[in-house]
Amino acid sequence: MALKPTTCKEAIARWEKEKEEVATEAKVIELQFQWPPIEKMDGALSTLVNCEKLSLSSNMIDKIAGIAGMRSLKILSLGRNYIKSLAGIETVAETLEELWISYNPIDKLRGIGVMKNLRVLYISNNLIKEWVEFNRLQGGWKSSRRDWVAIDSRCDWIKL
Template sequence: MAKPTNIKDALAKWEDRNKQQATTATEIGLQFQYPPIEKMDPILNSLTECQKLSLSSNMIEKISGISGMKNLKILSLARNNLKTLNGIEPLADTLEELWVSYNNIEKIKPLEVMKALRVFYISNNVIKDWAEFMRMGIPPNLSDITFGGNPLHENMDPAAFTAEAIRRLPNLRKLDGEPVIR
């Protein structure tokens, strides 16, 4: 197979397509690269103006190279090969939305430091227990979660899961796209 696309080449293609410097862009989409991106690297730190970055539908295995992205509000890493959220911590004060559905994530401990996070899409991963689910109650602003497709959700009656999730997360306003009614 061809060697993976690196971030530098993906950004060069993006600049050609969008007739804009990536370093000044507020929204950058590097999803569906062929061959897929496998690694996030420090070149991402040059994207200081970026507020929304999509790296969805690649083959990324870990989060890295984002400590300089001080304006990032939305990060989409859905449909990759992530097993953990380690590496997300540099965005604790600014990131408002994290989209990581369709990965292999079982543990979400780094989520606990996310002060600005409001939206967390983590459906179709491998979260199995309530202890891990409860970590979503720690970020003070987190109120919109998608969680369906995780073993914890799939192994329960849907109504029972929803009732228990609402009971455990008092700040929850939206679960799996549906408004929470208390």
């Protein structure tokens, strides 16, 4: 008998019970390593309006969704999932500063250009062949006043 995947709503409820906190008021929410794994990011995440750091790593998520209402989100961790593209990330373009998305089958960085405040992109062990999308970053990553760090399996820490 196959196990039914954990929904985001169920994972949030488990988190609240374990932490004895109200998720809508929390700044850090860790939903990584769910069993059974989360397969879909859904609208339950948009209720986490005060969340600054969300970890959904090591699940079975295939696309970025459900984060439009997360107006405080600064750090998003989606490593070790099945995410194929960055589509859906644009809903947090105004606030997101760090995107940790290693070990996914992402082959293009399409969509990264709208990330106004992104300063850390940890994207190692993906399938990316071309890095031209960096040129589309708002304001240009080379001229940014902040230090930029991008990490990929073909290179070490790079200060761009």
